[in-house]
Structure formats: structure tokens, C-alpha cells
Amino acid sequence: MTGRRHYGFWIAAAVAVALAATAALTLRNEYYFFAGYIVLQFVILASAWNILGGYCGYVNFGTGAFFGVGAYTAVLLIKSLEAPLPVQIAAAALVGGALGLGTGMLTLRLRGIFFSIATVAVAIILQTVVINWRYLGGATGVQILKPAPLAPFDNYVKMLFVIAVVLAVAAVAIARYIETSWLGRGLRAIRDNEEAAECTGVPTLKLKLIACAVSGALMSAAGAPLAMYQSFVEPASAFDLNYSVSALAMPIIGGTAHWIGPVIGAVLLGTVQQLVQVNISSEYNVMVVGVLLVVFVVGAPEGITGLAQKLWRRFGR
């Protein structure tokens, strides 16, 4: 990895944030920010999922759990301390990281599928806890009042949009850092052959736990602004299985080997989902995700980036 490519990435990231900020300050139509926020949220979730699922080969079915925990951490802080949004996001990341670490410690010694099932278990147990937690609104949910937007924004959704852009850039940068550093090499070694990796001195359990905690922290951070975005949170939507399916489908469709894969998958699938939801119905919207997931897993396991690489090799030269 040369220094120039690092510069390129950071310049692109800065340009993205600057563009988003100017758009938020100048454009009028709120819908684009509303929809854009969802897509960005999926960029974060997909990148976070890929750290463990793509690099390391451990499938997390519980993205919804981490997301929901993030959202409810924010709710708890709003209700008890009226904490500002950055504090909510930071706290959510901490809780999510701890949750990831805990789940990992319990199951990462076992074969991959047990980890996957355990994440489903964590999702259902946490949802049950929240449903039975009166203070957080129980099964019916809780209403949150949106505070006035901070200057220079004239609208709260636009402000959240810019925050989501910053979070998404941070998530992608973290994923990219992990991919290119010693962490990523270790994780890939685990994915390809865990026993061989262990034998050659890769600290497999430690690496898996780090990946699990980082991935969980990012997912929960993505969930934290949900309370403000919807101004209403209920367990069924915060712990929605659709988050889990999407966070898994997007990296697989985009390609799991490179950090750009989840981004491509999230932007593509997120946009398609928004279009289908507006134009057809929300059931077909989730159907699209399921069908595309199976089609890609069977037909193009390397995802869009893998397909592009193949085409490049064949026709590019």
C-alpha cells in the first residue's frame, strides 16, 4: 500500500463530506436526505458486517440486534440524561462493542455456524428484554421529541444526513484500515484455514474478538441516530430482521474481499430498495433482497467487484 493511495482515499472522503454538507445547506427537497440517510445507514451496517463476515468468514445474523441496541442506548440516554447526539453515538458504539465482545467470547471458539446461530439468539433475547422493559416503552415503543437543529442547518433530517455521511466515511475508513493492516491479513488467514493460521502463530481468538467488537460497535453507532430520525422507536422495527438480511446481502452482492464491495452493494441495493418501496410495496422490497442474495451467492460468489475484476482481466488488456 503506497502513500499516494492513502491520500487518494482521504481526499475522496473529504470531498464526499464537503459535497454532502453543501447539498444539505443548499438543496430544498427533504426527501432526498430522508432516503439518502437510509442508504448511508446501510453503508455503515454493510461495512461493519464485512469486517467479520467478509474478511474473517464468520457470519453475523444479528445485525438487527446491534442496530437495535444502538437505537435503544440512545433512547435511554435521551430519557434519563437528555444527552446530545454525539454522546449517544459514542455510548451506543461502546455498548455495541461490549456486546460483540461478549457474543464472541461465548461462541467464537466453536465452528462458524454456532456463532451465526448465537447471534440470532442474542437478537431475540435482547428484543425480548426491551419488550419487557417498561421504562423504554415496552412493545408499543417510545416517542422522542426532535430538538431544534443546530446551526448552520435549517432542518433536523439534513443534519442527521450529514452526521450519517461522517459516520459512513468513518466506518469505511476503519474497514479499509483493518483490511490493509496486519489485522486484515490475520483475519484472511483465519477465513482461509483457521487451523493452519493458528499453527503458524496467528492469534486467532484475539483477532476474531477484535473484529467482532469493532463490527458490533459500528453497527450500534449506526443505530443510535434512529431515535432522532424516526422520532419514534419500537422494538419490532429497531430489531428488524431486514437489517440483518440487508447487512449480509449487501457485502455479498458487492463483493466481500475489498472494502469498496459493501459500499457498492449498499448504495446499489439501498437505492433499489427505496425505489421498490416507493413504487411497488415494502414486501416486494424485502423479497428483492432475498432473491438477489441467493442469486449472487449461487451465481457470482465474488460479488460485483469480483465480476468486474474478471471482466477487467479478460477484456481490459
Place this chain on the structure above:
Amino acid sequence: MQGVLLGCFYAAVSIGLSVAFGLLDVPHIAHPAFVVLGSYGTWLVAGRYGWDPLVSGLALTPVFFVIGVLVYRFYYETFEKRGTDTGVRGLAFFFGVAFIIEVGLIIGFGVDQRLVDAPYIGKSLELGEELRVPMRMLVAFGTALALTVLLGLYLSRTFMGRAIKAVAQDEPALRLMGANPVRVKQWAFGIATAVAAVAGALLIIVGPVEPSMDRVYIGRTFCVVVLAGLGSMSGTLVAGLILGISESIVLTLLGASWAPAVSFGLLLLVLGVRPQGLFGR
């Protein structure tokens, strides 16, 4: 008492998974979705021909057997043969299949609950003053017990059953002896799916069914299979009983809203303390 009946029912729902995941090592998380599919199939057949739901479920088994064989064949060709079944892809595939079944059912039938009618549904057997046992639970209990015992006998007594166990123990050895492990596994997966049809009939006899029900049953079935020790039929029955009893205890102590967490909590406990299960290999 409730717990025992419930437990046998859980064993019946899980036994197909016990074959598919426990013996064949296929990460079949779509199994509960197939069970729910079986319930809707039962509802359709029972509604159209006016048959008893149990008979309808049995009538569906050949169809499900074929579906199971096809699914395994597809899974084998696309993943196992290429050696990409471990880790992400096999799991993602079955997760996607489960999701497609669930959403397909929502699109086809709506999110409303469905139920069936039979002479024994709604009646209950009185055993003394306090103890009343709903007939529907007894029917489910009897069928579940019969199913588990029959499948256990099939696996230990018949030629094909023993072949399935052999493939679970040592696949290369079977290949060296001139048998075709893929065909054996295909057959076993077909049986596992056919059993899911009967389990689906039981599911809709026990209570109303809705498309998203498979989520809770992912926890229950995997809890039972892991607790049993992968692939043990008698263990499946015992583990089902343990889950059923602990769920009904929690139900009476804490209330119905905590019930879904029981199976998953138990599952996490087993994974953390004794991952090889009670009767593990």
C-alpha cells in the same frame, strides 16, 4: 404436564434438522421456514379437500421429499462440490432461502394468522379437577412421539438408515466402499424435509400460524438439536422435553412475553458450557 406435551412437539419440529444439520452437517437454517411452509400447505390441502390436517400433512410428505432432494442436489452442485460450502456462502444461501419462503408466504397469504379445524381441536381431556389437557396437544404429542421413534428406528434398523449414519461418520470410507455418498445424503435430506411437512401439520394443529413464525423456531430447533448432541435421535426427544418444560415454567413464572427468550437463552448456555450437547458424539 404442559411442558412434556410441548417438549415432544418441539422434538418433532426439530427432528428434521437433527438429520440435516446433525448428521449431514448442512447449515440448514431454512428448516423452520420449511416447517412453516408445511403448515401453509396443510392449511391449503385441509381447506380444499376437507381432510384432517394430520392426513393433509402426511399427503404432503412426497412433495416435500422431492423438494428436499432438489434443494440438496442444488446445494451440493453449487457449494459442496466446489468446496465453498463452509463459512459464509452455505449459510447465506439457506438464510436467503428462509427469507424468500417467509416473504413469499406474506405476499401469497398476507400476514394474518391461519388455523385449521378438526374434531379434536378445541376440546380438552379432563383428568381430575384442576388438570385439563387440550386434545390438540395430545394429538400433537402422540404424532410427535411416533415420528421420533419411527425415525430413530429407521436410522438404526434399515439399510438406508444405516447408510445415512455411515455417511455422517465417515464419508470418504463410504466412497471407498463403492457407495455414492451424495445419493445417500440426498435421500436423507429428502426425509428431513418430508418430516418438516408433518411437523408443519402439527404446528398448525397446536396453534395458529403466521409467516414470520420461523424466526422463533430457528432458536427452538437449533436449541434442541445442539442440546441433544448433533444427530442423536433419542437425545432430540430428551432435549425437546427439557426445552418444553423450561419454557412452560418460565411461562407460568414470568409471563408469555418472555417465552421466546427461553430457547435462545438455553442455546447460548449450552454453547457456552457444553457445546457437544448431552448425548454428543
